[in-house]
Amino acid sequence: MTKKRLNKLVGRVGGIKNLVLTPLASLWLLTLLLDIFTPGKIFSPLGYLYIAIGIVVLIYVVWPLYKSRRLVNYYWQRVKKNKLAVVGLGFILFLILLALLGPLFTADPTAVNFEEKNIPPVGFSVEESVYHAETGQFITKTASGTWGHPLGTDNKGRDLLAMLVSGAGVSLQVGLLATGIAVALGTLIGVVSAYLGGKVDNILMRFTDIMMTFPFFLLLVFIVFIFGPSLAFIVLVIGLTGWTGTARLIRSETLSLRTREFILAAKALGASDGRIVLAHLVPNVISLIVVIATLSIPGVILAEAALSFIGLGDPSVTSWGMILRAGQQSLDVTWWVAVVPGVMLFLTVLAFNFVGDGLRDAFDPRSNV
Amino acid sequence: MRKTWLRDYIIKRLFYAVIIAWGVLTITFILVRVGPTSPADKYLANLAARGEEPSQVIEAIEARYGIDKPIHEQYFDYMGNLVRGDWGWSFSTSMPVIELIKKHWIYSFQLILLSTILAAIVGILIGIYSAVKQYSKTDYIATFFSFIGISIPNFWLGVMLILLFAVQFGLFKTYYDTSVPLFSLANLKQLILPVVTLGTAMMAGYTRYTRSAMLDNLRKDFVRTARAKGLPERTVIGKHVFRNAVLPLVTIIMFDLGSIVFGGAYLTEIIFGIPGLGRISFNAIFADDYAVVVAVTLISAFLVLLINLATDIAYAYLDPRIRYD
Numbered sequence: 130m131t132k133k134r135l136n137k138l139v140g141r142v143g144g145i146k147n148l149v150l151t152p153l154a155s156l157w158l159l160t161l162l163l164d165i166f167t168p169g170k171i172f173s174p175l176g177y178l179y180i181a182i183g184i185v186v187l188i189y190v191v192w193p194l195y196k197s198r199r200l201v202n203y204y205w206q207r208v209k210k211n212k213l214a215v216v217g218l219g220f221i222l223f224l225i226l227l228a229l230l231g232p233l234f235t236a237d238p239t240a241v242n243f244e245e246k247n248i249p250p251v252g253f254s255v256e257e258s259v260y261h262a263e264t265g266q267f268i269t270k271t272a273s274g275t276w277g278h279p280l281g282t283d284n285k286g287r288d289l290l291a292m293l294v295s296g297a298g299v300s301l302q303v304g305l306l307a308t309g310i311a312v313a314l315g316t317l318i319g320v321v322s323a324y325l326g327g328k329v330d331n332i333l334m335r336f337t338d339i340m341m342t343f344p345f346f347l348l349l350v351f352i353v354f355i356f357g358p359s360l361a362f363i364v365l366v367i368g369l370t371g372w373t374g375t376a377r378l379i380r381s382e383t384l385s386l387r388t389r390e391f392i393l394a395a396k397a398l399g400a401s402d403g404r405i406v407l408a409h410l411v412p413n414v415i416s417l418i419v420v421i422a423t424l425s426i427p428g429v430i431l432a433e434a435a436l437s438f439i440g441l442g443d444p445s446v447t448s449w450g451m452i453l454r455a456g457q458q459s460l461d462v463t464w465w466v467a468v469v470p471g472v473m474l475f476l477t478v479l480a481f482n483f484v485g486d487g488l489r490d491a492f493d494p495r496s497n498v
Numbered sequence: 499m500r501k502t503w504l505r506d507y508i509i510k511r512l513f514y515a516v517i518i519a520w521g522v523l524t525i526t527f528i529l530v531r532v533g534p535t536s537p538a539d540k541y542l543a544n545l546a547a548r549g550e551e552p553s554q555v556i557e558a559i560e561a562r563y564g565i566d567k568p569i570h571e572q573y574f575d576y577m578g579n580l581v582r583g584d585w586g587w588s589f590s591t592s593m594p595v596i597e598l599i600k601k602h603w604i605y606s607f608q609l610i611l612l613s614t615i616l617a618a619i620v621g622i623l624i625g626i627y628s629a630v631k632q633y634s635k636t637d638y639i640a641t642f643f644s645f646i647g648i649s650i651p652n653f654w655l656g657v658m659l660i661l662l663f664a665v666q667f668g669l670f671k672t673y674y675d676t677s678v679p680l681f682s683l684a685n686l687k688q689l690i691l692p693v694v695t696l697g698t699a700m701m702a703g704y705t706r707y708t709r710s711a712m713l714d715n716l717r718k719d720f721v722r723t724a725r726a727k728g729l730p731e732r733t734v735i736g737k738h739v740f741r742n743a744v745l746p747l748v749t750i751i752m753f754d755l756g757s758i759v760f761g762g763a764y765l766t767e768i769i770f771g772i773p774g775l776g777r778i779s780f781n782a783i784f785a786d787d788y789a790v791v792v793a794v795t796l797i798s799a800f801l802v803l804l805i806n807l808a809t810d811i812a813y814a815y816l817d818p819r820i821r822y823d
Contacts, residue, residue, distance in 0.1 A: 335514070335517055335518070335521070336521070338514070338518050338521075339517075339518050339521030339522060339525065341756070341757075341802075342518055342521075342522055342756070342799045342802050342803050342806075343522065343525075343795070343798075343799045343802075344756050344757065344760035344761055344798045344799065344802060345757055345761060346760070346761025346762075346764060346765075347760060347761060347764060347779075347794070347795050347798050347799075348795065350764070350779070350783070350791075350795075351526075351529070351791060351792075351795045352529060354783050354791055355529055355530060355533035355534075356533055356534065357534065427649070431651050434651065434653075435651075435653055435761075435765055438653050438765070439765065439768055439780060440784070441783070453653070453654060453657065456657070457657045457660075457769070460657070460660065460661055460665055460672075461665050464661055464665075467654075467657050467658070467661060468658070468661075470654075471651060471654030471657065471658065474651050474654060475649060475650055475651060475654065478649040478650075478651065479645070479646075479649040482645070482648065482649055
């Protein structure tokens with residue numbers, strides 16, 4: 130009898146994995162909220178985010194992909210034909226390795242050393258006037274790049290390469306985690322809205338309209354201004370405000386799926402709403418979700434960089450936006466500090482755009498946008 | 499029949515717009531109220547920093563912000579004040595917020611207007627050309643540059659333009675000069691770099707969109723018919739293909755205003771020191787001047803709302819196929 134009950138419960142929430150996942154997710158969200166708003170942290174909030182998103186990715190991405198290896202192989206063959214997508218994928222892998230392994234080989238990105246300030250990258254040299262204490266005059270000195278600091282140093286003598294490696298980690302974290310939250314939320318809202326229709330649809334879509342009315346970056350600035358900047362909070366805010374576009378796209382895709390035969394068949398067999406949404410609708414929009422997620426990562430990374438650039442980023446981490454800010458403030462002396470992080474940002478955005486376009490073409494040969 | 503339908507449609511859209519406006523106001527109110535520090539705290543801290551005696555003004559502030567009232571009364575006061583045009587007091591500039599905005603909106607407006615118009619014209623022209631000459635060298639170059647334009651972070655582009663054209667070549671000033679009259683050539687000249695900064699991503703997007711929409715329409719049956727009946731190629735492209743391809747672009751341009759352009763203009767104004775709404779909001783953030791930040795956020799949201807409403811209604815008039823579900 131208990132087994133029957135359990136089966137009924139499992140059926141109601143849409144399969145055994147959701148039975149495990151739902152309490153886990155709620156528990157995590159609760160601890161996360163507690164963590165953000167209490168000063169003494171048990172565990173870094175970003176750590177929680179990683180674990181939670183790791184679990185979701187494992188259940189909804191890795192496991193289904195593993196189950197349909199043949200299909201994955203088929204799509205991979207098609208993505209492989211797109212040279213730009215492969216190059217982009219290569220760059221993203223390089224970036225991940227840089228962020229993971231780089232800190233082992235580079236110096237402390239926050240170490241200030243005024244003895245070695247304003248050193249240009251290797252291969253460049255700059256002239257600067259230095260105050261000579263003994264004669265009391267300014268003399269012109271030529272500084273050239275050294276291999277000790279391959280990308281040079283900023284006006285406080287911090288190693289640019291080390292800062293760049295640290296920034297890669299920050300950008301990837303923000304990009305992947307915030308996109309994960311935004312896309313998950315957008316998918317849920319879009320699918321539920323389309324599937325239930327009627328009043329629920331109306332309310333959810335009006336709410337989406339309201340959120341879309343705020344210009345994204347201005348809303349971000351507004352919220353971070355009020356609540357204060359910390360990396361985990363910025364990730365959360367981008368995730369909680371950036372889901373609107375996804376929700377709209379997923380909703381319209383689901384609307385066309387809703388009346389298809391396999392959904393009707395599932396209904397006729399007595400599947401619950403939860404099961405239909407999670408076991409039939411979501412897997413069928415997964416290719417769209419993957420494309421949307423890949424193409425939203427650049428915007429998220431840029432949003433965080435722009436926040437740091439205007440001085441609203443987490444002051445305790447070195448991000449690309451912050452380096453760019455430092456570079457802009459001493460543009461006439463250390464131009465390289467402004468150039469290098471921007472190049473990295475640009476290449477990262479380009480790489481994700483290439484991969485996203487490649488995936489879209491592979492999944493849907495009809496679209497040629 | 500269509501006329502009454504149109505009237506109903508407009509009424510419905512207006513009704514939605516009111517709901518959205520209410521939602522925007524409510525969300526802003528909640529965010530400010532839930533925030534860890536109250537505006538009064540920041541105001542007090544500011545006064546203390548300037549060496550004034552806070553205790554004397556506490557009552558005045560509480561009355562001004564209505565902190566002592568119950569929350570629902572604060573909520574209605576907040577709505578009522580905004581509707582009456584009382585947008586609060588900016589203590590960092592010592593003037594009413596509404597006056598501050600009246601003084602500065604024109605700088606944002608000129609930047610956004612010039613960038614959008616230039617980006618649309620150039621983007622559409624390049625897009626048409628590369629669609630008509632598909633797979634030509636120009637097409638490849640245009641596609642390549644539009645990809646770069648879309649991916650380049652606009653604030654970095656701004657900094658690089660300053661580095662190159664202002665610091666290295668000395669062609670422009672690194673900073674926007676407000677003493678230059680608005681309607682003068684000198685003002686246009688100092689807007690060149692900001693307009694390029696803000697307009698590049700838009701232009702690249704419009705190029706890509708126009709190209710693909712033109713290509714889609716070039717394959718349609720009515721184009722074949724038009725060619726078969728012997729119309730000159732110029733008429734086929736200009737009338738049949740272009741008109742069908744470009745109408746949806748209007749929506750995209752309007753949508754971009756809210757999603758990309760306002761944020762981009764915010765950053766561009768900060769980089770170049772243009773004293774528009776973005777810049778005053780930025781200054782207000784670092785002076786903890788709540789009222790200004792709230793006002794700029796609200797104004798931008800309301801502008802998006804109005805633009806969307808206008809676009810939707812214009813569309814309903816122009817395109818007979820539109821139905822609202």
